[in-house]
Amino acid sequence: MSLATQLPALQVAVPLLTAPLLVLLRGPGLAWAAACAASVMAFVIAISLTASVMTTGAISYAMGGWPGPYGIVLEIDALGTLVLLLVTGASTAALLSGRASLGLDIDAGRQHLFYAAWLIVLAGLSGIAITGDAFNVFVFMEISSLATYILIAAGPDRRALTATFKYLIMGTIGATFYLIGVGLVYMMTGTLNFADMESRIADVSDQRPILVAAGFISVGLALKAAVFPLHLWLPGAYTYAPHVVTAFLAACSTKVAIYVLLRFDFFLFQDNLVGHTMQFAVFLVPLAILGILVGSAVAMVESNLKRLLAFSSVAQIGYILLGASFANEAGLTAAVAHMFNHALAKGALFLAVAAIAMRVNGLRLQDIAGIGRRMPLTTAALAVAGASLVGVPGTAGFVSKWLLLQAAFAQGALGIAAVVVVIASSLAAVFYVWRIVECAYFGNAQAPGDAAAVVTEAPLPMLLGLWLVVIANVYFGLAPELPVSLAESAAADLLRHVP
Amino acid sequence: MELFGLFNYWVFALLLMVGFYAVISRPNLIKKLLGLSIFQAAVFLLYITMDKVEGGTAPIIQKGVDDAIYSNPLPQVLILTAIVVGISTLALGLALVVRIYEAYGTIEEDEIQQQDLNR
Numbered sequence: 001m002s003l004a005t006q007l008p009a010l011q012v013a014v015p016l017l018t019a020p021l022l023v024l025l026r027g028p029g030l031a032w033a034a035a036c037a038a039s040v041m042a043f044v045i046a047i048s049l050t051a052s053v054m055t056t057g058a059i060s061y062a063m064g065g066w067p068g069p070y071g072i073v074l075e076i077d078a079l080g081t082l083v084l085l086l087v088t089g090a091s092t093a094a095l096l097s098g099r100a101s102l103g104l105d106i107d108a109g110r111q112h113l114f115y116a117a118w119l120i121v122l123a124g125l126s127g128i129a130i131t132g133d134a135f136n137v138f139v140f141m142e143i144s145s146l147a148t149y150i151l152i153a154a155g156p157d158r159r160a161l162t163a164t165f166k167y168l169i170m171g172t173i174g175a176t177f178y179l180i181g182v183g184l185v186y187m188m189t190g191t192l193n194f195a196d197m198e199s200r201i202a203d204v205s206d207q208r209p210i211l212v213a214a215g216f217i218s219v220g221l222a223l224k225a226a227v228f229p230l231h232l233w234l235p236g237a238y239t240y241a242p243h244v245v246t247a248f249l250a251a252c253s254t255k256v257a258i259y260v261l262l263r264f265d266f267f268l269f270q271d272n273l274v275g276h277t278m279q280f281a282v283f284l285v286p287l288a289i290l291g292i293l294v295g296s297a298v299a300m301v302e303s304n305l306k307r308l309l310a311f312s313s314v315a316q317i318g319y320i321l322l323g324a325s326f327a328n329e330a331g332l333t334a335a336v337a338h339m340f341n342h343a344l345a346k347g348a349l350f351l352a353v354a355a356i357a358m359r360v361n362g363l364r365l366q367d368i369a370g371i372g373r374r375m376p377l378t379t380a381a382l383a384v385a386g387a388s389l390v391g392v393p394g395t396a397g398f399v400s401k402w403l404l405l406q407a408a409f410a411q412g413a414l415g416i417a418a419v420v421v422v423i424a425s426s427l428a429a430v431f432y433v434w435r436i437v438e439c440a441y442f443g444n445a446q447a448p449g450d451a452a453a454v455v456t457e458a459p460l461p462m463l464l465g466l467w468l469v470v471i472a473n474v475y476f477g478l479a480p481e482l483p484v485s486l487a488e489s490a491a492a493d494l495l496r497h498v499p
Numbered sequence: 500m501e502l503f504g505l506f507n508y509w510v511f512a513l514l515l516m517v518g519f520y521a522v523i524s525r526p527n528l529i530k531k532l533l534g535l536s537i538f539q540a541a542v543f544l545l546y547i548t549m550d551k552v553e554g555g556t557a558p559i560i561q562k563g564v565d566d567a568i569y570s571n572p573l574p575q576v577l578i579l580t581a582i583v584v585g586i587s588t589l590a591l592g593l594a595l596v597v598r599i600y601e602a603y604g605t606i607e608e609d610e611i612q613q614q615d616l617n618r
Contacts (some may be wrong), residue, residue, distance in 0.1 A: 137575055142584045146591055153595060158602035162611055165595050169522060178540050179581060180515075185550045186574070208608050290562055 004048075005160035008061040008074040008130055012140075013085070014038050014124035022116040028103070030113035036095050036117055042126060043088040051083040054486070058493075059134070068132065069193035073131030079336060082483065083129040083252070083259045090251035093347065097465020099245030100458075105156050105242040108133050114154055118248075120147035125256050132296050134182045134192045136176060137260055143226070145171045148253065152241040159363035163236030170223055170233045174370055177220025177481050184213035185268070197368045198267050214269045218261065218283065225257035227321060228291030231314045238310035243354030246306060250313055251347035255339045259278060259321055262332075262494060270327075271497035284325040285414070291318030296428035300435075305356075305363040308432060309349055312389065315425055316342045322418055333484070334403035340483040341388070341396040343450075346478065348385035348469040352378055355458035355466055365435065368415045369443030375457050379440045383469045386433035388473040391426055396479040399484065401426065427430045500557040505546040514541035526608040528599065531591045548566050558605035 003010075018038035025031045053059060055417050057446050058077040062068060076084075095118070106114050124144025125459035128137055149171075153164040181193070188204040189197050195289055204210060210422065219230075226234040234254075265280055295315030302308040320342070324337030353363065355378045374378040393400075405422060408415040457463065505561055514537055521534025555570035605613050 135580075139580060141585070142588070145583075146587055149591055151597070152500075158599075159615060161595060161599045161602055163617070165528065165592070165599065168532060168588070168592055168595065169535060173519070173522070173538065176539055176542055180545060183542065183546050183549065183574070192577075280548070 005061075006048055007045050008059060008076055009063065010360060011049065011130060012127045014041050014045070014194075019116040019123070022112050022119065028108045028111035029339050031115045032095070032099050034101075034302070036092070038093045039095050039122060040090065042122060042327060043092045043234065045090040046081065046107055046126070047086040048077055048237070050486070051079060053081045056345060056421075058141075067222045069191050073132040073193060074130045076130050078327060078486050079259060079262070079335050079489070079493065080129045080338060082340055082419075082486045083256055084126055084492050086120065086340060087125045087129060087182050087252045090248050090347050091118070091496070093469050094244050094248040094251075095179075097462045097468075098247070100462060101244050101358050102242060105244075106154055112152075114151070115206065116375075117147040117150040118245075118315055119142070121151060121248075121253075125252060128256050128260060132194045133193060134197065136183065136192075138179050141175055141178070141257075144253070144256075145175065145205050145324035147289060151245045151249070155240045155242050156247070157240050159236070159250070160269040163233075165238045167233040167237045168307060174220045174223030174230075175437060177178055177216045177223065178389040179218060179242070179441040181213040181215075181217030184209040184216065187313065188213075194263070194267060197240070202270055202271065205271075206398075210272060210388060214265075214273060214279075217264050218328075221257050221264070222287075225254045225261060226317060228287050228294060228314055228318060231291070231295075231317075235258060235307050235310040238313070238350075239304060241304045241355050243306075243350065247347050247350035247354055250309070250350050250390075251343040252255065254313070254317055255320075255343060258317070258339065262324060262335075263319045266327075266494040266497065277417075280327060281325045284321050285418075286338070288318040288321040288325060291315060292322070292421055292425045295431035296425040301430050302432075303365050303376035305353055305365065305368065305436065306350070308436070308445040309346065309353065312429065312432065313342075313346060315429075317347070317391075318425075319404060319422065322422070323407060326407055326415075326472055327494060327495075330403065330410060331489075332399055332494055333411035333487045334407045337403055337480070337483050338400035340487070341400045341473075341476065344396050344432060344469060344473050345385055345388040348381065348466065349389060350475055351466045351469060352382040352385060355462045357488060358458055358462070359456065365439045368436075369439050371439075372441035377463055378458050379468065381439075381463075381466045383437050384470050386437060388477065390429045390433050394474065396473045396480070396483075398470070398477055399480040403484075501591075507544060511541050511548070514538075514544065528596045528606045528608060529593075531608075532589060532596065535592070536585065536589055539581070539588075543582060546574040546578040546581070551617045 006458060015038050018034060021035055022031045025034055053076055058075060059270050061074040063072040063074060121144045124140045127140035131137055147167050152167065185197060186192055186206050189200040191197050191200060204313050223230045238250055246284055292315045295311045295318060299308050299311040302311055320335045320338050322330045323338060355365055356371060358367055359375060388397040391397040405419055408418040518534045518538030518541060522531050522538065525531055525534065552568055552570045558569040558572045567603045580588040600606050603614055605611060
C-alpha cells in the first residue's frame with residue numbers, strides 16, 4: 001500500500017480534514033498558512049494525478065476498499081483531472097496571493113473560520129471532479145455550495161448578504177432539481193454508480209422517467225453553471241464577494257457544474273434518448289448564443305469593474321456550451337480547452353482587480369482612472385489577462401477561441417452563424433477590455449493631489465501570484481499542449497457513445 | 500386505480516410546485532425559505548415512495564425466514580443525507596436572514612431593493 005495509490009482519496013481528504021483543524025487555530029496568520037499548505041498539497045496531488053492519468057489512463061479508486069457499484073468509486077479521467085487542476089490551482093493562487101486583500105475584507109477574529117469554509121469549498125469542488133457516483137456528486141455539490149455562500153456573505157458590502165441569499169435560493173433549487181433527476185434515474189436503473197448506470201440505462205431508455213430525468217438534471221446543473229437565462233445569481237455574487245473569493249470562484253465553480261452536465265449528457269443520455277444529440281443542441285445552442293450576446297452587451301455598458309467581468313463570464317460560459325453543443329470531437333475539445341483557458345484569464349483578471357481594490361476606493365471605471373501610472377505592474381497584468389480574455393494570439397484565450405471557430409466552420413450554415421456571434425462577441429470583448437485599459441492608462445484621476453498620491457503598487461505576494469497566473473496565460477498561449485491534449489482525450493472519452 | 504396508484508407522485512408534484520410558488524411569489528425572506536423547505540421535502544417524498552415494495556418489510560435478515568420481501572433501504576439512506584443537507588441549507592439561510600435584518604432593518608425583499616437603490 002504505497003501512498004501514491006491513495007492519492008484520489010487524499011485529494012478530498014486533505015482539505016476536508018484540514019478545515020476543522022483551522023477552526024482550532026485561532027491566529028489569522030497561522031490559519032492562512034495552514035490553509036495554504038493544504039491547498040498547495042491538493043494542487044500537488046492534482047498534478048501527480050494528471051501525470052498518471054496522462055501516462056496510464058483513467059484511475060479508478062474504491063473508497064474504503066468497497067468495490068463498485070456497491071461502494072463509492074472515485075473515477076478520475078482526463079476531463080476530471082483538467083477540472084481538478086483548475087480548482088486546486090485557482091484556490092492555491094488565490095490563497096497565496098490574497099492574504100493582504102482578505103485581511104482588509106474580513107475581521108482578524110473571524111479569518112480562521114473563513115479559511116475553514118474556503119477549504120471546504122475546495123474539498124467539495126474537487127470531490128465533484130473525481131467521484132464516480134451520482135449521489136456523491138450531489139453531496140459534494142451541496143458541501144461546496146453551502147461553504148461558498150459563507151465565503152460570499154463575508155464580503156464587506158451589505159449587498160453581499162442579499163446577493164448570497166439570492167444565490168442560496170437559486171443554488172438550492174438547482175441542486176434539488178439535480179437530486180430529482182438522479183432519483184428518477186435510480187428508479188429506472190437501480191444504481192447510482194456512473195459506470196453501472198451507463199451499462200444499465202440502455203435497457204430502460206424507452207421509459208419516460210429517463211427523459212424527465214434528463215430535463216431535471218440539465219436544468220438543475222444549468223442553474224449551478226449560470227447558463228443564460230439562469231445566470232441571475234452570478235453578477236451579484238461575483239460583485240459583492242470578497243475580491244479574492246471572486247477570483248477563486250470565477251475561475252472554477254461554474255466550470256465544475258458544466259463538467260457534471262457534460263458527463264451526464266454524454267455518458268448517460270447521449271446514446272439512450274431518441275434524437276438526444278439534436279435535443280441537446282436545440283436546448284443549448286440558443287441559450288449559448290443568447291448568453292454570449294447578452295453577456296457581452298451588458299459588459300460593454302457596465303461601469304462597475306467586477307460586475308463587468310461577471311457579465312463577461314456569462315458570455316464565456318456561452319462559448320463553452322456552444323462548443324459542447326456541436327457534440328463532435330472538435331467542438332468538445334474547444335469547449336474543454338476553453339474551460340481551462342477562461343479560468344486562467346478570468347482568475348488573473350479578478351486577482352488584478354483584487355490588487356487594485358486594495359489601493360483605491362470603489363471599483364467603478366472612473367475610480368481606477370490613471371491607475372496605470374501608480375500601479376504599473378498590476379495594470380500591465382490586467383492588460384495581458386484582458387488580452388487573453390479577448391483572445392489575442394499568443395495568449396491562452398486565443399488557442400481555445402481558434403479551436404472553437406474551427407469547430408464552428410465545420411458545422412455548415414448554423415456554424416457560420418455561430419462564427420458571426422463569436423466574432424461579434426470578441427469585438428465586444430475588445431471594446432470592454434479596452435475601456436478598462438484606457439481608463440487605467442489614459443484616464444485622469446478625478447481627485448488629483450493627496451488622494452491619488454498615496455496610491456502605490458500592490459503588496460509583493462499579491463503581485464507575484466498575479467504575475468504567475470498571467471505568465472501561465474502567456475505560456476499556455478504559446479505552448480498549449482497540456483490543456484489541448486487533455487481536452488482532446490476528454491473529448492474522445494465523452495464521445496465514446498456517439499456513433 | 501392508475502390514478503390512485505400514482506397518488507404519492509401527484510402529491511410530490513403538488514408539493515414541489517407549492518414550494519416553488521412560495522419561493523418566487525413571496526417577498527418575505529422567511530417565507531421564501533419556508534417555500535424552499537417544502538420544495539425540498541417534496542423530493543424526500545419522491546425517494547421514499549420509490550423504495551416501497553408492495554408487502555415489503557424492513558430489510559433485516561432473520562433466521563428461518565427466507566421468503567420475505569424487503570423494501571429497498573438505499574433511497575431511505577440517501578434521503579437521510581438529503582434531509583441533513585436541507586437542514587443545513589435552512590439554517591444557513593436563516594442565519595443570512597438575521598444578518599440581512601441587522602443590516603437593512605427589514606426582511607421584505609422589495610424594501611431591501613428600495614434601500615439599495617436609494618443609496
